[in-house]
Structures are given as structure tokens and as C-alpha cells.
Amino acid sequence: MTTSKVINCKVKRRKGVAVGQNDFDDVLQLANNLADTQPRRVLMQNEPTSTSLLTPEQVTHARSLIQKLTTGLESAIYGQSRLLELTTICILSRGHLLLEGLPGLGKTELVKALSSLLGLSFRRVQFTPDLLPSDILGAPILEETSEGRRLRFHQGPIFANLLLADEINRATPKTQSALLEAMQERRVTVMGETHVLPAPFFVLATQNPIELEGTYPLPEAQLDRFMFKVNVNNVSSETLELIINHRQQGKTPQLSQALSLDELNELFALVDQVHLPKAVANYIARLVNATHPDVPGSPDFVSKFVRFGSSPRAAIALASSSRASALVQGKPNVGFDDVRRVAESVLSHRLILDYSARMEGWTTPKVVEALLKEVSSVAKEIPADIAG
Amino acid sequence: MALESEMSRRKIDQCLRMLNLGQFLKVFADWSAIYLLIVGVVILLVKLRVMDLWPGVLWLFAGLVPIGVAAWFHAKRSFFSRREAVAYLDERLQTGGLLMTLEEQPDLTWQSRLDFPLATWRDALPGFYPKRFLSYVQMPALFALAACVIPLRELPAKPVVKNDVAQEATSELKAILETLKEEKVVEGKEEETLNDQIEKLVKETESAPLTHEKWETVEALKQQMLSQLQEMAVHMAKSAAAAEALESLNLEDLNLSAEQLEQLQNALGEGLKELAKSGRLAEAPPSVKELAEQLQKSGQLKIPGDPGKRQQLLSELKEFLQEEAMRSNSVCENCQGKGMGKKPGGKAGQGEGEGEGEGEDEGQEGKGEGQAKGNRPGKGGTSRGRGDAELTWGVENEKEGIKFKETVLPPGFKEMPKEEILRLTKKDPEADPAASAPRDGSRDQTDTAGSQSWNRSLKPRHQQVIRDYFKSDKLQSETP
Numbered sequence: 001m002t003t004s005k006v007i008n009c010k011v012k013r014r015k016g017v018a019v020g021q022n023d024f025d026d027v028l029q030l031a032n033n034l035a036d037t038q039p040r041r042v043l044m045q046n047e048p049t050s051t052s053l054l055t056p057e058q059v060t061h062a063r064s065l066i067q068k069l070t071t072g073l074e075s076a077i078y079g080q081s082r083l084l085e086l087t088t089i090c091i092l093s094r095g096h097l098l099l100e101g102l103p104g105l106g107k108t109e110l111v112k113a114l115s116s117l118l119g120l121s122f123r124r125v126q127f128t129p130d131l132l133p134s135d136i137l138g139a140p141i142l143e144e145t146s147e148g149r150r151l152r153f154h155q156g157p158i159f160a161n162l163l164l165a166d167e168i169n170r171a172t173p174k175t176q177s178a179l180l181e182a183m184q185e186r187r188v189t190v191m192g193e194t195h196v197l198p199a200p201f202f203v204l205a206t207q208n209p210i211e212l213e214g215t216y217p218l219p220e221a222q223l224d225r226f227m228f229k230v231n232v233n234n235v236s237s238e239t240l241e242l243i244i245n246h247r248q249q250g251k252t253p254q255l256s257q258a259l260s261l262d263e264l265n266e267l268f269a270l271v272d273q274v275h276l277p278k279a280v281a282n283y284i285a286r287l288v289n290a291t292h293p294d295v296p297g298s299p300d301f302v303s304k305f306v307r308f309g310s311s312p313r314a315a316i317a318l319a320s321s322s323r324a325s326a327l328v329q330g331k332p333n334v335g336f337d338d339v340r341r342v343a344e345s346v347l348s349h350r351l352i353l354d355y356s357a358r359m360e361g362w363t364t365p366k367v368v369e370a371l372l373k374e375v376s377s378v379a380k381e382i383p384a385d386i387a388g
Numbered sequence: 389m390a391l392e393s394e395m396s397r398r399k400i401d402q403c404l405r406m407l408n409l410g411q412f413l414k415v416f417a418d419w420s421a422i423y424l425l426i427v428g429v430v431i432l433l434v435k436l437r438v439m440d441l442w443p444g445v446l447w448l449f450a451g452l453v454p455i456g457v458a459a460w461f462h463a464k465r466s467f468f469s470r471r472e473a474v475a476y477l478d479e480r481l482q483t484g485g486l487l488m489t490l491e492e493q494p495d496l497t498w499q500s501r502l503d504f505p506l507a508t509w510r511d512a513l514p515g516f517y518p519k520r521f522l523s524y525v526q527m528p529a530l531f532a533l534a535a536c537v538i539p540l541r542e543l544p545a546k547p548v549v550k551n552d553v554a555q556e557a558t559s560e561l562k563a564i565l566e567t568l569k570e571e572k573v574v575e576g577k578e579e580e581t582l583n584d585q586i587e588k589l590v591k592e593t594e595s596a597p598l599t600h601e602k603w604e605t606v607e608a609l610k611q612q613m614l615s616q617l618q619e620m621a622v623h624m625a626k627s628a629a630a631a632e633a634l635e636s637l638n639l640e641d642l643n644l645s646a647e648q649l650e651q652l653q654n655a656l657g658e659g660l661k662e663l664a665k666s667g668r669l670a671e672a673p674p675s676v677k678e679l680a681e682q683l684q685k686s687g688q689l690k691i692p693g694d695p696g697k698r699q700q701l702l703s704e705l706k707e708f709l710q711e712e713a714m715r716s717n718s719v720c721e722n723c724q725g726k727g728m729g730k731k732p733g734g735k736a737g738q739g740e741g742e743g744e745g746e747g748e749d750e751g752q753e754g755k756g757e758g759q760a761k762g763n764r765p766g767k768g769g770t771s772r773g774r775g776d777a778e779l780t781w782g783v784e785n786e787k788e789g790i791k792f793k794e795t796v797l798p799p800g801f802k803e804m805p806k807e808e809i810l811r812l813t814k815k816d817p818e819a820d821p822a823a824s825a826p827r828d829g830s831r832d833q834t835d836t837a838g839s840q841s842w843n844r845s846l847k848p849r850h851q852q853v854i855r856d857y858f859k860s861d862k863l864q865s866e867t868p
């Protein structure tokens with residue numbers, strides 16, 4: 001399975017062309033090979049260790065590092081443990097995160113706290129309708145030197161480890177699409193010159209589900225590049241009381257760096273070393289495949305309510321985030337429960353529902369939840385005569 | 389550690405076997421249910437139609453073995469792989485993927501995490517609960533077993549007589565023919581012809597119903613045979629009358645013309661010839677035998693001239709001929725009864741009181757019975773009986789399915805002389821006109837009719853009408 005096949009499949013889906021069974025077979029094969037290929041590739045890049053399982057000591061060490069990050073986040077954001085866990089998993093799997101929620105729920109504070117704890121370079125861009133791509137990416141500037149005039153590329157705010165795209169849906173599609181290449185390939189091309197972004201590179205975007213007048217909903221291609229889309233929900237009254245008692249003027253406490261860059265890279269390497277059993281890879285592949293209404297054997301509600309299913313990129317994201325989730329749980333391998341834990345955040349923004357779904361009150365999280373119930377962890381149906 | 393690894397390996401193998409057994413049972417249940425249904429149907433057919441194949445048909449149950457083998461090979465296509473079995477067991481044990489991981493990538497350091505007690509392994513293994521299998525198979529199996537229990541259909545020992553009317557008619561013909569043979573009325577070629585015709589009729593009516601044409605044939609044959617019997621009876625009667633007349637001539641010393649005397653002697657001779665022909669003279673008195681022998685030899689009846697001997701001979705001859713005449717009449721009536729008098733209900737139920745009587749006394753009894761039946765409500769008459777008669781069905785016709793068709797009498801039947809002599813009596817027969825009178829409303833006025841009217845209860849609304857009618861003031865006002 002090559003990247004071109006994945007992209008070809010993706011292009012077909014976006015154009016509304018029926019994606020054939022062969023394409024999805026390729027995706028299944030890709031998912032099955034993930035366990036073998038991806039860890040080996042990352043290990044070759046990062047550390048020359050064998051493909052053996054993580055040792056208990058390594059897992060313990062990783063958990064302690066993750067615990068430091070989680071503790072720091074919990075001191076900044078109260079009562080959002082699920083949000084913090086998903087954010088941690090997203091960071092560890094090197095994915096981009098889209099936070100959606102009402103104003104004042106702490107989305108921006110979460111990103112700022114994350115940047116403080118990781119000690120990475122951090123830039124914040126407030127997206128507005130008059131924002132231009134060059135305002136994000138940078139632009140060549142005519143510079144007067146002793147040798148004469150020449151254009152020198154002036155880096156935009158995207159050249160940072162952590163980019164906070166606040167209210168991303170308020171920028172025009174032109175500006176939004178400036179992020180496409182950066183998010184997927186972690187590089188920027190301006191006037192024929194390609195500039196590599198610093199590693200690691202994360203885009204943490206927020207968007208407001210209300211006040212949609214004058215906003216530009218993110219295109220599907222843009223959404224697909226976010227590994228997680230997390231809905232930030234309201235907090236309980238106890239949490240509110242805690243916030244009131246412990247925050248003066250709503251200011252967050254001064255956070256110190258919890259993880260160094262080396263430790264973060266070490267965590268990335270450990271995540272890659274988490275074993276993905278073939279049965280789990282098969283489960284991921286079947287789960288993603290089942291989101292497509294035109295694939296034989298997809299559940300009825302998918303055929304009825306889903307217009308377009310998830311892309312192969314979703315399968316890759318699901319596998320990566322499942323690995324991170326397993327490490328967060330202190331396991332050297334991925335289990336079915338790890339996949340289920342992150343499935344909603346990975347798949348929900350990648351499904352495009354039909355109008356009939358809206359009429360009947362089906363939302364993407366509900367579809368994913370139903371899919372998790374429908375798709376069994378074992379590929380074959382357990383015979384009724386021996387079911388325990 | 390190795391032991392733990394061995395334990396998990398054995399349990400995975402066990403789990404895999406159970407899962408594959410489940411797959412096999414799934415296919416086997418479908419196939420065996422269909423097969424058992426077919427076996428049940430086949431057994432039923434054998435028991436009802438082809439009884440000779442029982443109990444050999446039970447070998448069909450052995451067909452479950454090849455069905456099972458075929459189901460196994462078919463189920464093998466969908467057998468669980470070891471990886472799938474491990475995944476199932478991993479879920480059941482809730483190891484979070486560690487079992488799958490160690491199966492793919494053995495690691496001694498993590499193996500200890502799978503150190504579950506034996507009970508945990510046992511609980512995680514799939515249990516054998518063949519509910520689906522039983523639910524699929526039990527009904528077809530019960531059906532097949534029930535088909536085995538059902539007794540074989542018993543063929544009736546005696547074939548069902550479908551055409552009993554025709555057979556009865558032909559048997560009557562045979563009986564009459566037998567009587568004719570016994571009486572030696574028919575002999576030689578005539579007997580063979582009658583016999584052949586009756587046998588042909590029997591063959592034709594074995595399976596086919598008695599058609600209009602065949603019924604005519606039956607009647608013609610019957611009439612032909614009866615007429616011969618009647619002819620013999622008439623001869624006997626004439627001979628007896630002639631003997632009586634000659635005796636009375638001898639006693640009263642009357643003079644007859646020679647022609648009349650010759651007629652009487654001829655009639656007497658004919659009777660003796662008939663008796664000699666039928667061999668009935670063996671029981672005759674010696675003088676009668678001697679007379680018959682002389683008649684055979686000379687062809688003339690030689691009555692002794694001595695008045696004493698003549699009187700004795702004529703007296704013996706008269707008695708003998710009268711007995712023979714009565715016997716011939718009796719035989720004739722018997723045969724007639726076989727042919728006609730056995731129809732149940734007959735005319736007796738029509739209120740005319742003819743009954744089934746054979747002689748005079750029996751005829752009287754028949755009349756009485758006929759009257760009784762005629763008076764019984766719902767048993768005949770011009771209508772279906774009185775209005776208060778119970779509608780009793782079932783004795784209307786004992787032979788079900790008989791359709792009385794119009795029958796055409798043999799040609800010349802009407803013109804044939806009615807030579808049937810019921811009885812020779814000295815007095816006129818007594819007739820009961822009341823019994824044979826047509827039934828009408830006035831005949832039913834018996835003693836009980838008035839009491840029934842008197843005791844009849846009136847409904848209240850009718851009572852009031854009657855009271856109003858007989859009120860005294862109304863009577864007074866109407867009185868002039």
C-alpha cells in the first residue's frame with residue numbers, strides 16, 4: 001500500500017466517485033501492516049532499538065512522564081478529565097487537535113497550558129475574516145543589504161511547535177487552506193520555496209459552534225487533517241465552585257515546564273513501539289470500512305444516514321491514537337478497548353451525514369457509538385451454540 | 389514461565405476447537421434439520437403407500453453420518469483462525485490485548501501478567517450450549533420419530549365392493565338359474581346359453597356400474613327364466629285341474645263330449661310329461677308311475693276302465709299333481725321374491741299394505757305391517773307424512789348411492805299373457821277396500837285426534853282472542 005493509493009482513494013471520495021472494494025481492501029491491508037511497518041520506521045528514525053515489546057520499566061517510565069503532563073493540565077483545567085486525556089493522547093500521537101465548544105469553557109487556556117507544560121515554542125493566531133494566508137505562513141520581504149536588494153522569506157507564526165488557531169472557522173477558506181500542507185506534511189511552500197516546520201508541530205484549533213454568521217465552516221479536507229475533534233462540554237457546579245475558589249480574576253496558575261523536548265521525543269518513540277496486534281488492526285480496518293454506506297455488509301443505519309464515510313487517514317489516525325491511548329493506560333500493546341476509547345474523537349468529524357440523519361436526530365457521535373456496538377471485535381460471528 | 393505459556397497455548401487450542409465446533413454445529417443443524425424433515429416425509433410415504441419398504445427405510449437415518457461429514461467439510465471454510473480465537477479469548481479474559489500481543493510476539497516479562505487461575509481460564513472459554521442446534525433439530529427429529537411410530541396402513545382384507553347393486557342383481561340371476569337347474573326346467577344348450585350370458589354380465593359389472601343397458605339385460609334374463617318357471621307351474625296347475633275334473637266326472641258320472649275329454653286327458657298328459665322330464669315322478673305313487681310309463685311308451689294316456697281303479701288312480705293323481713302344482717308355485721314365488729320382493733321399503737311404505745308376503749297368510753301380515761307403516765308419521769303417503777311427523781332419515785334407502793333410472797321393459801312385455809297364478813281357490817278372494825283405499829285426511833280421524841285438539845295449549849295472546857270472542861255481551865248483542 002503506497003501513499004499514492006491512499007490519496008487516490010481520498011480524492012475519489014471527495015469527488016463523490018464511488019470508492020471501489022479494491023480501494024478498501026488496500027486500506028485493510030494498510031491497517032494490517034501498520035503494526036509491523038510503522039513502529040519499525042519510527043524506530044529507525046528515532047532510536048536503533050529492536051521491535052520487541054516495551055518492557056514494564058519502559059512503560060512505567062512513560063506513564064510517569066505522561067502523569068507529569070496530565071497533572072500539570074489538571075492544575076490548569078478543572079473538571080475536564082476526559083478532555084485532558086484525549087488532548088494528551090492526541091499530543092502523544094502527534095496529531096492536530098480541533099476543540100469545539102462554547103466561549104469561556106477553557107479551550108484557549110488548555111492550549112496555553114499545554115504549551116507551557118511542554119516548553120515548546122508557541123504562537124497564537126486569532127483567525128478573522130480579513131486574515132490572509134501570508135499572515136500565517138509568512139511572506140517574502142524585500143530587504144536592502146550591502147549586496148543589493150533581495151527577497152527574504154519572513155516566517156509567519158506557523159513556524160512554531162505549537163500553533164493555536166483560535167476561532168479557526170472565522171477565517172476565509174483561502175486562509176484556512178493555507179494550513180493544509182503545513183498540517184499534513186509539516187512544511188510550507190511559498191513562492192516555490194519549501195520551508196520545513198519545526199518538529200514537533202501541532203495545530204491546536206478552536207471553533208465556536210454558535211454565532212455562525214460570517215464564519216466559514218472548515219472544508220472536509222481541512223477537518224480530515226485534524227486527528228481529534230473534541231467537543232468541550234460545560235462543567236458541573238462543583239467544578240465551577242472549584243474554579244471560583246482557586247482562580248483570582250480567572251487567571252490560571254503559573255505553570256512550569258513538565259516535559260522537555262527530549263522527553264517528549266522519547267514518549268513519541270515509546271508510543272510507536274506499542275504493539276498493535278493484527279486482530280486489533282483488523283478491527284480498526286473493519287470499523288473504518290463500516291462507515292461507508294456503499295460497502296457491502298455495512299450496517300443499515302450507515303447505509304441510511306451516512307453520505308460519506310471515513311478516509312484511510314482515519315484508520316491511520318485511529319491506529320496511532322490507539323497506541324498512545326494504550327501507553328497512557330500503561331500497556332505495551334493496543335487492545336480493543338483502546339480503539340473504542342478514541343474512536344468517537346477520531347471518526348465523528350470524518351463522517352458526513354445525510355439530511356435524513358438530521359431529520360431523525362442522528363449525529364456523528366451517535367453513529368460512531370452505534371458502529372462500535374455493531375462491529376464485533378472478532379471478525380467472525382461467534383456461534384450461538386458455544387457462546388458463553 | 390514455560391508452564392504458564394503452555395497453559396495459555398492449551399487454552400487457546402481448546403477455545404479454537406470449541407469455536408470450530410460451534411461453526412460445525414451451525415451448518416450441521418441447518419442441514420440435518422432439512423434432512424430429518426425429508427426422512428420423516430419419506431417414512432410417512434412408505435408407511436402409507438409403499439409398506440413393503442418398511443422397516444428398511446429406517447436406514448435413512450444412517451444418512452446423518454455423511455451429512456455430518458459434509459457439514460464438517462463445509463464448515464471448515466468458515467473455521468476460526470487461531471488469531472481470531474486468541475482475540476475472542478483476549479476479550480473474554482479482559483487482558484486488553486496482551487494475550488494477542490504475546491501470541492504474536494512472545495515476551496517472558498509480560499507473560500506473568502497472564503498468570504490467571506484455572507477457574508478464570510475456564511470461565512473465559514466458550515461454553516457448549518447447543519440451544520440453537522436443538523431448536524433447529526428437535527422438531528424435525530420428533531417428526532421423523534413420530535413418523536416411525538405411526539402404524540403401517542392396513543389394507544382391507546376384503547376388497548371394497550363398489551358395485552354392490554350390480555353384483556346383487558347378478559347373484560339373483562345365478563340363484564334363479566340354480567333353481568331352474570334343480571327343477572330341471574332348463575337343460576342342455578339352453579342352460580349353457582343362460583349361464584354364459586350371466587357370466588358375461590358378471591364380468592362386465594365387476595368394476596363398471598350397472599348401466600341402463602345392463603340393467604335391461606338383467607331384467608330380460610330374469611324374466612326369461614321366471615317365465616319358464618311360471619310355465620311349468622301353469623302346466624302343473626292345469627294338470628291338477630284336469631285330474632280333479634276327471635275325478636269329479638267319474639264321481640258324478642257326467643258325460644262330456646269326446647273333444648272335452650280329450651282336452652282334459654291332454655292336459656293331464658302334459659303335466660305327467662313335465663313331471664317325468666323333471667324327474668319328480670320318483671316321489672309319485674306307484675299307480676301314477678305306471679301311468680306315466682305307459683304314456684312314455686305309447687304316447688297316449690291310458691286310464692283304467694274299471695271305475696274303482698279309475699277312481700283311485702285319478703284321486704292319487706289329483707293329490708300328487710296338486711302337491712306338485714303347489715310346490716311349483718312356491719318355487720316360482722320364491723324366485724319372484726328373489727327378483728322383486730327384496731327391495732326394502734317397497735310398496736309397503738306407501739300405505740297400500742302390500743308388504744312382502746309370499747302366501748296368503750304372509751300376505752295378510754304384510755298388509756298389517758303396511759298399514760302400520762302407513763299410519764306412522766313421516767313414512768309415506770302422497771306427501772311426506774303428517775305435519776307433526778318427526779323428520780327421521782336413514783331408513784329411506786339402505787343402499788346408498790343408488791340411482792333409480794328409468795328402465796325399459798323387454799319388448800313385447802305388455803303383450804305377454806299374465807300367466808302368473810298366485811293361488812287356486814274355490815271361493816272368491818277377500819278384499820279389504822279400506823286397507824287399499826287411498827289415504828286422505830278423513831282416514832286419519834282417530835280417537836286420539838280430538839283429545840289432542842282438546843289438550844292443545846294456547847298461547848296467552850290467542851287465549852285472549854278466544855275469550856273476547858266468547859264474551860257473553862258480544863253474544864247478546866249479536867243475538868237478534
